Amino acid sequence: MTSLMERLWYGKSRPLMLLSPFAWLYRAVAEARRRSAITARVQSLPVPVVVVGNITVGGTGKSPLTAWLVDEIRAAGWRPVILSRGYGGNSSGYPLLVTQDALPSLAGDEPVMLAQATGVPVVVDPDRCRGAAFALDNALGDVLVSDDGLQHYRLPRDIELAVFDGERGIGNGALIPVGPLREPISRLASVDFVVVNGAVASDEMGRVPLSGFCGFAHPQMYAMTLQPTRLVNLISGETRSPESLNGKRVRAVAGIGNPGRFFLTLEALGANVTAMPFPDHHRFRPEDLGADADQILVMTAKDGVKCRGFAPDNAWVLYVEAQLPKAFSDSVLAKLRACSGPPTF
Structure with missing residues (x-):
């Protein structure tokens, strides 16, 4: 994203209002694709799927949160596998199992970084369903964590986490191309957890108060910092x-x-x-x-x-x-146990 677009999208005004018809078209196409993908997908996989993503364009801290989440899941006894689209990579074939010394030009920078940071299997495939099938066929783990897959609706999911940058929030609150939103704010009603990265007040449990963040509230909204x-x-x-x-x-x-x-x-x-x-x-x-x-x-x-x-x-x-409160970890792991039962140690 260019600095110009950041200034236009992440201010309070909407200088691109003339593009509103395209925002309406973007929303209609996105909702149609979502309905089609949900209709076409299998309803579940034999292991839990956790999706980490956002509804805004630009960096929010998804990858540090994914690394933290994988560490928490592994410490609780499961064997997590990371799924990634591999943006920026150009492999001649997929699915691609990423090693810690893989070339970012093939696998993408974020998958290599996550492989190095976590030590767990990372599977890259633009088709995350195919990547998930590869992970299951090769018995790589018993929990799938999709990095930046909130809009990849063909992939079944049991837990969804939406991440926001605390300073930039939702910008001017408009959909692309008028603003930075990939989906309407109403999408947050269907996610399980909302995480706000920095610049937000929280209570002693690390929860963001129900007074809300950028005009919306969620019963499972937590504050995150990067240390x-x-x-x-x-x-x-x-x-x-x-x-x-x-x-x-x-x-x-x-x-x-x-x-x-x-x-x-x-x-x-x-x-x-x-x-x-x-x-x-x-x-x-x-x-x-x-x-x-x-x-x-x-x-x-x-x-x-x-x-x-x-x-x-x-x-x-x-x-x-990433630094997150214990209450958040406990809530995510409790939901994961509800999806899959206790881990097999």
Whole structure:
């Protein structure tokens, strides 16, 4: 998404109102495709399916939430498998089982990042139903977690999680192309959980009050934060604390859905940041990674998997982890048990 579209969509006004007929057409087509996909799909799979997604365009923190969720599910005794569309990858064949050293140009940047972060099987296929069948045929696990699959309606699902960026919310509240919404806000009535990433008030249980967020409420709405955990050199593997950036000159590059959040995180750590945003899933080149002699080059984990082969010696990756309340974990795991029974240890 371009910075221009971000300004137009994530403000309060609707300068693109002249495009309203296209927004109505977009909604009609999307709803027709949803009905058709739901009608065509099998009603269930022999294992539970958890879908993590959003109804807005742009980065919301889905991948860190997916990694956190997979860790929680695995710690409770299940064997989760991640399903991904593999956006940005260009494999000659699907389904594709992603290893930790897979090429992002084939598998996509987010699947490789998730494989490295979680260590669980990651299956890439633009057709998530085919990817799910591959995971089941090969006995890869007993819970399927679909990363960014809320609108992939042919895939049956038992639990749905919708994620929002707390600062940007729903933007101007309009559907594409007038605003950033992929689906109407009313879609949230059918999801099981809503997660708000940052910049939102919550109670002592981590729940967002029923007074709502951006004009809507949900009985299972929780607050999430992203916590920087470590700084790792892409070449040497040296690890430092995130606080080591305090007072340092940093050239920050980010090819993610909401690069501004990454830059603010670095500034909160005390870094003197020169921000270099790129489009989401940008294919980096060596010339994108230039930095002054007294600067530290810092990027996201998602970008790091693409730059490892040509990164300079001063390139570092800032890793973050999702932090969510225990009440949310307990609720998700309880629903998962209701879908599948207790895990087989």
